[in-house]
Amino acid sequence: MKAALSFNKKAAALLVAGILFMLIGAYRGEIAVVFQKAIIICLECIGIG
Amino acid sequence: MAKVSLKKNKIRRAWVQSGFTVLTNSHASGFLQGKIYTGPAKAVCVPGLNCYSCPGALGSCPVGSLQAVLGSREFSMSFYVLGFLAAAGALVGRLVCGWLCPFGLVQDILHKIPFVRKYTKMRADRVLRWLKYAILAVFVIALPVWISDVTGMGDPWYCKYICPSGTLMAGWPLLAANASLRRAAGALFAWKSAILIAVLLLSISIYRPFCRWACPLGAIYGLMNRASFYRLELDRDTCIDCGRCEAACKLGIPVLTDQNSADCIRCGDCTNACPTGALHSSLDALLAQKRPDTSHGQTHKSQSSD
Structure with missing residues (x-):
């Protein structure tokens, strides 16, 4: 299980990049767009719009 | 996750899937009133394909959120949603599909219906597995970005024309409660109802047809299966080539040669079917290291698929 127990650099890099992207997105105001879309019934999503 | 029997793993997975579905869709009054939750938690994505217009949903579907941002006037790229997907994928990859997705749970339940022939390997399977990448590229990314209306907004093409999860979790309950x-x-x-019914019927005979062939969220997580912290490992020294892992896999994945396939939803059936513990997850290895007396092949050299 040497491979499993060794530090996974690819996963760590992906995780750091993911967190960084989320912070950038929050800074750009993307969370507000997601929130605004999510609190109104999405007519397209339910097959009406 | 310590190694358990195949049956115990199925029960444990069903509990986790049900618990997570209830937890993230606990706005119960929404189902009765035909309304959706509008609290601050809606700004946060949930990992699975869980429509934000589901009356019970407390969070937002990442695929819907991605299209919402890509189709907005302000942005043509979503760092927030892609960052969330990268972080979730880096931690567990498609384990999300196997253990946390509500639409996956629905397909799992339907596949338990007895007295119907079950298909694992099909002739068109290899080709159809590419469909989810085409759906991701065209309906989730390209069309919402490129085609916009007079106000400059793009439609959520995938949600609008394809998503059966949205029809089941949001469309049908909302229409039932709202005249x-x-x-x-x-x-x-x-x-959309026809697509949903087709997926539900197929699920009885074929394990997870939507996840296997058409889910864009699974396509994204699958790309990270080979890189994630949670991954499968095969210890070639202790593997006896009995083939039980491949026989246990209902998705027909060649586990012996490709343990971290992009199509693997990490249900755990293969690792729990392995009689020697040669096939194990990185979490099994970590737990075995902490309990040296219960380890399986700890001193042997492991081989991962990438």
Whole structure:
């Protein structure tokens, strides 16, 4: 299980990049767009719009 | 996750899937009133394909959120949603599909219906597995970005024309509880309902047809299966080539040669079917290291698929 127990650099890099992207997105105001879309019934999503 | 029997793993997974579905869709009054939750948690994505217009949903679907941002006037790229997907994928990859997705749970339940022939390997399977990448590229990314209306907004093409999870979790419950929405339903609703019914019927004979062939969220997580912290490892020294892992896999994945396939939803059936513990997850290895007396092949050299 040497491979499993060794530090996974690819996963760590992906995780750091993911967190960084989320912070950038929050800074750009993307969370507000997601929130605004999510609190109104999405007519397209339910097959009406 | 310590190694358990195949049956115990199925029970444990069903509990986790049900618990997570209830937890993230616990706005119960929404189902009765035909309304959706509008609290601050809606700004946060949930990992699975869970429509934000589901009356019970507390969070947002990442695929819907991605299209919402890509189709907005302000942005043509979503760092927030892609960052969330990268972080979730880096931690567990498609384990999300196997253990946390509500639509996956629905397909799992339907596949338990007895007295119907079950298909694992099909002739068109290899080709159809590419469909989810085409759906991701065209319906989730390209069309919402490139085609916009007079106000500069793009439609959520995937949600609008394909997503059966949205129809099941949001469309049907909302129309059942809301007369004005029922009156507005037309050809598009019939089309989406037809897709949903086809997926539900296929699920009885084929394990997870939607996840296998058409889910864009699974396509994204699958790309990270080979890189994630949670991954499968095969210890070639202790593997006896009995083939039980491949026989246990209902998705028909060649586990012996490709343990971290992009199509693997990490249900755990293969690792729990392994009689020697040669096939194990990185979490099994970590737990075995902490309990040296219960380890399986700890001193042997492991081989991962990438």
